Amino acid sequence: MSQKLCEIAHSRAGDKGNTLILSLIPFQESDFNLLVKEVSVEKVKAHFRHQVKGEIIRHVLPELKALQFTCFEALTSGVTTSLALDAHGKSLSYALLEMEIDDSIGLYSFINFSNTSIAASDSTVPGPKTADTPESKRN
Amino acid sequence: MQEKLRIGCGAGFSGDRIEPAMILTEKGNLDYLVLECLAERTIALAQKRKKQDPKAGYDVLLERRIVGLLPLLLKNKTRLITNMGAANPLAGAEKIIDIAQKLGLKLKVAVVLGDDVFDRISGTELSMEGSEPLQSYGNLVSANAYLGVDAILPALKTDANIILTGRVADPSLFLAPMIHELNWSTSDFELMGKGTVIGHLLECAGQITGGYFADPVSKPIPDMHILGHPFVDIFSDGSAIISKVSGTGGSITVQTAKEQLLYEVIDPGNYFTPDVIADFTSVKFSGQNKDEIRVEGGSGKAMPKTLKVSVGYEAGFIGEGEISYAGAHAIERAKLAAEIIEKRIGDRFEEFRVDYIGLSSMHGQELSKNSVPYEIRLRIAGKTKDRSFAQLVGEEIEALYTNGPAGGGGARKYTHEVIGVVSILMDRNNVNSSIQVLES
Structure with a gap:
């Protein structure tokens, strides 16, 4: 079954120039692995294809149990000169939370019950110190 | 040497409420109050005011804030650190002295100078954003370097009651008193990182007590009409407990702290400030009592050799107009109205934008494609070098x-000048800070 991100996570939007920064934080820390698996850079790129013109980097933060998406060329011409009503993109956290994810077999909830840390088999999740590098290089 | 230091943050942007800072100062038992009032563009706008009046250019709310806070600050022996000096810290300090004299209060203000580097840029520097020379953006109006703790510390070493700065990095406003009071070394980058984490968590004031967080369905926050601002107890090992004055509204939880920790952070492993490259990835929060969280972890490595400089430029004028339609065919009528305006004046603007408020103005057409609102507000905006062209948008609306179409109501029009901001990096040896102490 599919569900919207807003049902299991919250988000805050921030801006730096023309860069949009979106956090994604599960209400229950046990849902962190599900977010890591389901909310990939590719999915976020597709979801924001009309908003984000540049690269998107995903930072995985296992200590905090949160994801951070840094989206470049995302705020038309940038906060100070944009014609957009919401020039800062402050409302875009809720655009991310509209994304639908698939939790069809409940596998990840099962993993989470037995192991609250990162699933060892999930090679896409780097450790805390290198959280950004492998992700950003790949994408 | 102190074992514990308490800092409150009473403002997170230039237009922030004044009453939470009063409550913090009155009841928070603070050693320091910080007011962070300077966004990226605020200082460029302030530079323009200073050009018209050499006595202007400091925060427009400085007078109101100081009149309210000064007696409380002195009564409770709380020092104030604030960037309300904006583009003209010296004139701001003179204003504060003036207020103290009128109130019959003895006061010293230490002013931090040196962030204004406008005379040190040539216009040929390449911007960080677009790699274009600065002068290609438009007429340059300001250049302010982000100063760090090394600029603030000499001011703290005086016995000034108020430390007034222009542009400094926001976390440095908090890190400087930690270094000063807890006897930290500025080359202990682990501690500089931890202190920067704490500063970053506090700098947006209400954003860690439930502001910009609350959602009555998924994230309810109590008593937001009396939202309290935070204070933090920092211990000499760099750990901290964040809390707020009891009886104020809002709440502080691990969730509010996580949202604020990641706010505006491009790379959580490498957060650049003038003092350190901080690493936020090892930060841990734990809930203690109600509205109280413990912060541990965080680290850092040596500070960058360059300082970020925000450069303001004249970017023309934006004209806006809005009009609403409701009931049957509201969207169709709004679209007809947009078509009319676009045909008449659309080609006169460098940039022209049509928004349907209530439908697609915030997240675009994709996410709202199945939505049919009862009423809709058409908004049109155009950017141009010419103020009278900009005004045309509102006039046409x-x-x-x-x-135009039937049943249009509630038309409004606005025109404003746009100051754009881009950034460059400057060798920190080219930026020299100094302090000046004024006395009432």
Whole structure:
């Protein structure tokens, strides 16, 4: 079954120039692995294809149990000169939370019950110190 | 040497409420109060005011804030650190001295100078954003370097009651008193990182007590009409407990702290400030009592050799107009109105934008494609070098009353000058800070 991100996570939007920064934080820390698996850079790129013109980097933060998406060329011409009503993109956290994810077999909830840390088999999740590098290089 | 230091943050942007800072100062038992009032563009706008009046250019709310806070600050022996000096810290300090004299209060203000580097840029520097020379953006109006703790510390070493700065990095406003009071070394980058984490968590004031967080369905926050601002107890090992004055509204939880920790952070492993490259990835929060969280972890490595400089430039004028339609065919009528305006004046603007407020103005057409709102507000915005062209947008929207689709109501028009901001990096050896102490 599919569900919207807003049902299991919250988000805050921030801006730096023309860069949009979106956090994604599960209400229950046990849902962190599900977010890591389901909310990939590719999915976020597709979801924001009309908003984000540049690269998107995903930072995985296992200590905090949160994801951070840094989206470049995302705020038309940038906060100070944009014609957009919401020039800062402050409302875009809720655009991310509209994304639908698939939790069809409940596998990840099962993993989470037995192991609250990162699933060892999930090679896409780097450790805390290198959280950004492998992700950003790949994408 | 102190074992514990308490800092409150009473403002997170230039237009922030004044009453939470009063409550913090009155009841928070603070050693320091910080007011962070300077966004990226605020200082460029302040530079323009200073050009018209050499006595202006400090925060427009400085007078109101100081009149309210000064007696409380002195009564409770709380020092104030604030960037309300904006583009003209010296004139701001003179204003504060003036207020103290009128109130019959003895006061010293230490002013931090040196962030204004406008005379040190040539215009040929390449911007960080677009790699274009600065002068290609437009007429340059300001250049302010982000100063760090090394600029603030000499001011703290005086016995000034108020430390007034222009542009400094926001976390440095908090890190400087930690270094000063807890006897930290500025080359202990682990501690500089931890202190920067704490500063970053506090700098947006209400954003860690439930502001910009609350959602009555998924994230309810109590008593937001009396939202309290935070204070933090920092211990000499760099750990901290964040809390707020009891009886104020809002709440502080691990969730509010996580949202604020990641706010505006491009790379959580490498957060650049003038003092350190901080690493936020090892930060841990734990809930203690109600509205109280413990912060541990965080680290850092040596500070960058360059300082970020925000450069303001004149970017023309934006004209805006809005009009609403409701009931049957509201969207179709709004779209007809947009078509009329676009045909009449659309080609006169460098940039032209049509928004349907209530439908697609915030997240675009994709996410709202199945939505049919009862009412819709058409908004049109155009950017141009010419102020009178910009005004045309609102005039044309207003003319829709009698020349446009049926049932248009509530037309409004706005025109404003745009100051754009881009950034460059400057060798920190080219930026020299100094302090000046004024006395009432």
